[in-house]
Amino acid sequence: MASIEELYKYYETLTDSKEKAGQYEKEFLSIIASVKGGSAEKRLASQLISRFFKYFPQHTEKAMNAQLDLCEDEDVNIRKQAIRDLPAICKESPENLPRIADVLTQLLQTDDSGEHNLVQNALLTLMRSDMKGALQGIFSQIINGDDPIREKAIKFLSIKLKLMGEELVTNKIEELVVEESKKVLEDVTADEFLMFMSILSGLRCMQTLQGRQHLVDIISLQAGFDCNFDATDVDCVEKVLACTQQAMALFSKNVHSTKFVAYYLDQVVGQIAKVGASGDGEDTKLELLKQLADMSQWCPDLEKLPEGLKNLYVAIQEYMPLPPPEVIDLENTENSTPTPALQFSYVECLLFTLHQFGRRCPEFLSAPDNAEVTERAKDFKIRLQYFARGVASYIKQLRADLQGKKPDSVKSDEDKVKMAAYRTTTNIQHIIKDLMHVPPSYKVQLKLSWKPASEPAPVAAKRSSTETSAAVKSKNVKTGAMHMDRVVYAPPTGKFSDKAGTAPVGAGRGRGGRRGRGIWRPKY
Secondary structure, eight states, X not given: OOOHHHHHHHHHHHHHHGGGGGGOHHHHHHHHHGGGSOHHHHHHHHHHHHHHGGGOGGGHHHHHHHHHHHHTOSSHHHHHHHHHHHHHHHHHOGGGHHHHHHHHHHGGGOSOHHHHHHHHHHHHHHHHHOHHHHHHHHHHHHHHSOHHHHHHXXXXXXXXXXXXXXXXXXXXXXXXXXXXXXXXXXXXXXXXXXXXXXXXXXXXXXXXXXHHHHHHHXXXXXXXXXXXXXXXXXXXXXXXXHHHHXXXXXXXXXXXXXXXXXXXXXXXXXXXXXXXXXXXXXXXXXXXXXXXXXXXXXXXXXXXXXHHHHHHHHHHHHHSOOOOTTXXXXXXXXXXXXXXXXXXXXXHHHHHHHHHHHTTOGGGTOOTTOHHHHHHHHHHHHHHHHHHHHHHHHHHHHHHHTTTOOTTTOOSHHHHHHHHHHHHHHHHHHHHHHHTSSSOOOOOOXXXXXXXXXXXXXXXXXXXXHHHHHHHHHTTOOOOOTTSOEEEOXXXXXXXXXXXXXXXXXXXXXXXXXXXXXXXXXXX
8 A cells, every 4th residue: 555655656657647647557546545544645545536537537436436435434634635626526527527416415414514515615616517417416316315415405406506697507407407306396395395496486497477387387286286185184284285385476467376276166165174183273274265365366267166166155154154043133233242253364265265256257146047046145145244243343343442553553462463353354344345235246356454565466446435444544554474473363252363373394205214324326
């Protein structure tokens, strides 16, 4: 085994011979053998292997394995030296770049921060040299690697790719990222899915109208809309919830929510009462209904709309009760006081959705020659009248509690919740006024109560002075968006609750066991 002095002599010999260095095969093999020597010999051997690698193609495999042995050495300083030298091998032998990128990706799992930074820098060097080859190596480990490596690789890609300039991330590179990402998305955890959404949404090709639609299609495939919705399966519910949440920001008048809305009306709303056997069930139900209401604004055409509205009406019957037997005179609002546990947040979502689609299918509530529709319209009117009384009573109480307070000046949590409740109940009141017409009217256009005031909303129709006053009072009230706390509103006699949180996401992948220690030596 060569000593340090001998290694320096080999270096001088190979350097002086220049392009004829390949004639000194014995010296190069001695350098390779030195990876079994002492610390100083190993570090010098690493540098010499990377420098003269290209002159000995017949020993490529032996040299690569020697360098990888150094990457696994117990001495962190030797590992760091070997990692620094790996990109140099690619510079001299570009055909080995995907393989080296694969190896470096495996090394991302190191716990040493200094070593980890070296690995990242080495990968970035390869990406700047040959983006396609580097991505092939990285995606190889994302698709085939063990879970710890896979997680590190996805995180690296999600952070670093967006830092590369357009000269590196060309249109062809973006196409490669999209195609490889589709393969990975066939089997991902919730966290991995979110990271890949970050990667894909940051691509230039996804900023176009066509790209946004492509991204929506990718998300819909991930959501599993080809399978039946199981309201009792927590993983199924959370998957649909998380995927829809990712798609929400992409919907517009040109990028439609049709696939999502169709699935919600066909599969979800009819089972909404069964959702949430766990403690966070009410929050999950509300979030699903919020998503449906929000998406209904971006769904101009929908097949099987009458069937979907029937499923929606099942949920409406669940949350808009008939009056109890003792409440006989529905018109006498002065002498009768309703006392049901009315859930205004749910009803706002349901009525808003019905109002959006009812205008496209007016025969659902108005068809004089259809006995089924006539009976439904009669039932619905009774529920609307009864619920309207609860809403009016609650709004009266809220106005008294909030008298003299401006939406942008309230500070206490209780007042903020009451402001949010006021927006919710006034929205319900406006919709009920429309739906109580014979036949039902669909003129009023509102912003959903939980949408921040800064977000654009559908253009509001002309309102009466009463409606305008209510709108002014509710202006600029922020009641939360997708990632903010949810507020579930109770009737006047109930309690306010603003403790809802984001539905948990984290169904694990059923991946195979780990391969054990050591670097997998890829072949390309």
